[in-house]
Amino acid sequence: MKLKKIKSIKLIPKAPFNFDATFHKPDHFPSGDNDWQAGFRWQTWRWEGKLLGLKFENKGSVKRPQIKTTIYPQNSLSNSFINSLINEISYKYNLDLDLAKFYALFKKDEVLAPVIKRWQGLRPGHQGSLYEYLVVGLVLQNATVKRSVNMLQVLFENYGQCLEYDEKKLWGFWRPGDLAGVKEEELRGLKIGYRAKYLKRLDDCFGKGKIDEFDLRRRDVEKQKEELLKIYGVGPATAGYILFDIFHRFNFIEHISPWERKIYSKLFFDQDPEKPVSEDKLLKYFDRYRPYQQLAVHYIWEDLWWQRKNKHIPWLEKLIRA
DNA sequence: CATCAGGGCCCTG
DNA sequence: CAGGGCCCTGAT
Numbered sequence: 539m540k541l542k543k544i545k546s547i548k549l550i551p552k553a554p555f556n557f558d559a560t561f562h563k564p565d566h567f568p569s570g571d572n573d574w575q576a577g578f579r580w581q582t583w584r585w586e587g588k589l590l591g592l593k594f595e596n597k598g599s600v601k602r603p604q605i606k607t608t609i610y611p612q613n614s615l616s617n618s619f620i621n622s623l624i625n626e627i628s629y630k631y632n633l634d635l636d637l638a639k640f641y642a643l644f645k646k647d648e649v650l651a652p653v654i655k656r657w658q659g660l661r662p663g664h665q666g667s668l669y670e671y672l673v674v675g676l677v678l679q680n681a682t683v684k685r686s687v688n689m690l691q692v693l694f695e696n697y698g699q700c701l702e703y704d705e706k707k708l709w710g711f712w713r714p715g716d717l718a719g720v721k722e723e724e725l726r727g728l729k730i731g732y733r734a735k736y737l738k739r740l741d742d743c744f745g746k747g748k749i750d751e752f753d754l755r756r757r758d759v760e761k762q763k764e765e766l767l768k769i770y771g772v773g774p775a776t777a778g779y780i781l782f783d784i785f786h787r788f789n790f791i792e793h794i795s796p797w798e799r800k801i802y803s804k805l806f807f808d809q810d811p812e813k814p815v816s817e818d819k820l821l822k823y824f825d826r827y828r829p830y831q832q833l834a835v836h837y838i839w840e841d842l843w844w845q846r847k848n849k850h851i852p853w854l855e856k857l858i859r860a
Numbered sequence: 861c862a863t864c865a866g867g868g869c870c871c872t873g
Numbered sequence: 874c875a876g877g878g879c880c881c882t883g884a885t
Contacts, residue, residue: 567867679868685882686867731880736869774871797867858867 541591541703547624548597548606554659555603557596560631564843567683570694570709572665573780578603581665582701582710585623588612589710591703592627600659605633610703628697631663632786640788640830649806650827650834653841662836664783668751669714669744672769673735675776676733676740683858692728715745736771743769751784759787788833794820800857805838811857 561579577596582589591610598604607627609615628634637659644650664671677689686856694700694709695730697717701710717725725734743749749769754762762785766777774793781787794802800811802820809815827834846854 565867675868680866680879682866682882682884683869685880688882696876726880732869732878771869775868793881795867 539699539701541612541701543593543608543610543703544615545620546606546608547620548604549606549624549628549633550598551603551605551628551631551661553603553637554600554637555598555661556600556657556659557594557603557605559660559840559844560663561594563614563840564847565839567687567690569712570688570692571698573706580704580706580708582708582713583665584667584670584713585624585626586619587713588615588619589699589701589708590623591708591710593704603659608704610701628674630665632661634858635661635786637661640833640834643830643835644827647826650837653837655840657837657844660831660837660840662782662788666784667711667747668754668780668784669740670711671780672740672772673711673737675779676736676771679733679771679776687732689728689733693730693765698727714741717741718745722832733771739770755785757784761789762787763790766821772805782832782836789829791821791824791832791833791835793817797857801839801842801854802835806844811853846847 558574558576562574571582579594581592581594583592585591589612589793593608593610595606595608596604597606607624609620609623641654644654659810667673673693674690677686677693681689691709694711697712697720698709699712701708718741720738722734725737728734730737749765753764757765759781763780764778766772766780767774772780775795778790778793781790794817796814799814799817799820801810803814804811806820806823807815824835842851842854845851
């Protein structure tokens with residue numbers, strides 16, 4: 539479907555704000571719902587049931603930030619819709635997060651201080667709804683990056699909607715519940731394997747409104763974790779990602795999956811990734827970053843992946859298996 | 861060619 | 874609480 543722009547809105551994030559490091563996370567696998575180039579982010583977005591094309595443009599600087607957001611809808615939008623959309627964008631990308639406290643705490647940390655300096659205004663965040671992020675979490679499980687990319691793409695092509703706007707063709711997610719009439723066998727035909735069952739149950743759960751993302755946002759972290767782990771197909775790895783990316787729990791870190799352990803071992807202990815240090819030792823090490831443990835790790839992690847864009851890091855390449 | 865682990869999680873014993 | 878099984882792919 540071809541879309542026309544209707545409206546541009548000026549957003550002023552709290553300074554400092556780094557546009558590219560906020561709107562592009564080089565560790566995420568490429569997916570058909572978005573595109574990025576320096577100063578620009580295109581993103582499909584489902585809000586209050588409507589599927590939109592969005593374009594974000596950097597119109598400011600780190601110290602004097604400004605984002606131009608252009609909306610490409612499928613039909614007319616009310617002012618209240620646009621207002622709530624703007625609020626949601628601000629929430630998702632943490633545009634009002636006060637980073638100064640975090641920076642002040644660790645301005646003398648040997649590892650973190652130089653990273654913070656390089657990435658002034660990098661904000662955590664993720665554009666997806668809880669449901670959408672869970673789908674991504676499913677295709678990440680026990681798969682190589684390339685296979686994850688393929689699985690999400692084939693799901694988009696079968697159940698998503700292709701939007702054309704601003705000379706881009708991007709896929710929008712289907713709605714929770716849209717897979718109700720789809721048989722598990724059909725999903726298996728798309729080569730998503732055992733995840734077909736998880737996806738069916740996930741879609742059913744959200745389609746029936748058994749989980750309210752916005753209600754869950756207001757709960758405490760333990761309740762959020764508990765509810766996430768109740769979802770069939772969600773374990774500690776997926777729950778951890780969601781608590782940080784979707785619920786913005788910047789201190790939450792309880793589980794470090796094997797491949798991340800390898801990378802952290804090299805980063806923090808200069809240990810051979812093939813002989814990773816224990817999860818326990820890493821968690822104890824991260825104690826120093828309270829009350830921003832996962833945010834601190836995120837900064838160091840993103841820094842590494844940005845480096846990878848510019849130079850070859852042999853030990854890292856070996857661990858990625860694209 | 862065959863084998864095997866991969867950016868987990870469920871289930872069983 | 875440890876360990877086997879799961880879908881499918883591509884690396885070895």
